[in-house]
Amino acid sequence: MLVVTQQQIADALKISRETVTKALQDHPKVCSKTKDKVRALADEMGYIPNFTARNLSSKKTRTIGVIVPKISHSFFSSVLELMYKTVRKFGYNLIPMVSFEEKQNEIKNIKTLLSMRVDGIIANISQDTTDHDIYLELKKHGIPVVFFDRVVESDFFSTVTTDDRKASYEIMSYALSKGYRKPAHLAGYVNINIGRERRQGFLDALESFKITPNPSWIIEGGFSEETRSGNARHLLSSDDRPDLIFAFNDSIAKCVYDAADMFKIKIPDELGVIGFGNLEFGSILNPKLSTVALPLQTIADESVRLIIDHVEKKEGNTIKHINLTPEIIIRESCR
């Protein structure tokens, strides 16, 4: 590595290394003439600061770690991309890590981020994470954590969530108002907030329409393709089948479309379908899928803003729970 160090700049200019550091930092106590000289030469010599050295001595990295369960899912890739933009405005860098929905990886990722000495961590917990000791430990180490979407519910951590319960209630109410009377729910895991909230919104809507939920029509399931499709087919295979399926997410709704196709059940006439997440393919499905859109930009912005508030201990830097309102998107999948 052909490195130019501050020392070399100092030697060339016959000043001390410390003055170079300060000039480069735009420190107030260096006169502007010196600063200009230093910066001009730094450019010319192709000086590139060594963050590893800087971080070691300053104890700050201006870097935020992010932990997501997956990247190749448009919710995560979109939010990550937006976070890259937002973080940059604050002069920070972003280091994303992927847990692949496994707690063990999540823990490893956290350790790696700690080793890298990130200033703070934004996290979205993996599907099978139930205890949160590792995050409490982070807290003990003095490194702030902000959760988004899939969160650890605790007074120790700030969170950015969406009001999935209300959104689910509203879109289900819309569907029920259209006359469907036998609603089912292909649900998410109840140990994660988003699974619980969407299910609760579903139940709220049933209650307000005085419909008794059929327990065997509420199927909890994972995110794997096979499980989803199996559950969808199972629901539709019986003669006494639901006339409305509220899917935990759009991908599961897509499985319902496939299953309906298989049994020659017509959407929306014989079966209403509702998704959640507003993935791109929803408007390509035939009929177009009604779903709920998450405010991606705001999720990214608020998560970043919160973590930086915590890192920099800005005033009003207290634990906050931000709950955003998703948008109901009515298309064609409920008559």
Add this chain to the structure above:
Amino acid sequence: MLVVTQQQIADALKISRETVTKALQDHPKVCSKTKDKVRALADEMGYIPNFTARNLSSKKTRTIGVIVPKISHSFFSSVLELMYKTVRKFGYNLIPMVSFEEKQNEIKNIKTLLSMRVDGIIANISQDTTDHDIYLELKKHGIPVVFFDRVVESDFFSTVTTDDRKASYEIMSYALSKGYRKPAHLAGYVNINIGRERRQGFLDALESFKITPNPSWIIEGGFSEETRSGNARHLLSSDDRPDLIFAFNDSIAKCVYDAADMFKIKIPDELGVIGFGNLEFGSILNPKLSTVALPLQTIADESVRLIIDHVEKKEGNTIKHINLTPEIIIRESCR
């Protein structure tokens, strides 16, 4: 930050700090008893290595930087996710950066990665990158670069590409063999290899079918939604319109579907459509889109393998150009 340092472990064990380092590194010259003791205590005390310090003194970070133009596009998010997995097998970390298709950001990203002292960089150049001085400079700094997909064609850098020309030729030949005779191409930029190759494959197929290309039916265009849709509509708005459109990628093909819908042109009977990239929505479109699938796993694996070969100067560590074969996926969009 509640930090446990090697010094503290050494003090507790009444041995030297250097022995602790070596024990933790599994250095051969430390007896296994000492190693066990050190490791047990390190675990107990919650020791977390400080990479910034380690990197500073060892001059190695075991970290690979990746530069992509976007993340929220399934090609990139999928390849990135696979790279995370592959890199981990080699005991490396990955730091992705996003250029947002702008050369200025690409340069900034490279500087940041240099400051972080990554051992090597895997890159996919942005749309408007035409000169590659920055990469040559990287080379001069002794840091290896591997390009994938959108590459700098040069003998100085290893590349991982797909044979888009051949794939385009083959899928176009298939379509032409079905009887279409008025082919158009919504093309990519000719200054990037993938734009050039796909266009060339299109022309190759026309030549082998003795069809003279109509220059006004080859429209170069960007990746923006408006441009794409505008171009698609433009092609189909005239009475003398193409009966086959080869789109540079699936998203553009989707715009062709929309335009065809607008003009009530039936796919595949009145218009054949071909995409490239095999995005998820292709099989949801009606009719299902014929397209070309890229070998994502192999692209990720080979890129990582190459960069690590270069970083570690493994034997046979020479500049290589790996050209993979994509897969033709025939569905319903050509009769």
Add this chain to the structure above:
DNA sequence: CTGAAAGCGCTTACAG
């Protein structure tokens, strides 16, 4: 097999 010495490149009080 273990330890003492030197250094990685930068920053941070502190003194002048």
Add this chain to the structure above:
DNA sequence: CTGAAAGCGCTTACAG
């Protein structure tokens, strides 16, 4: 406004 000193936590030859 500038500089000398000390240190961040770790690794790398080298000596014993």
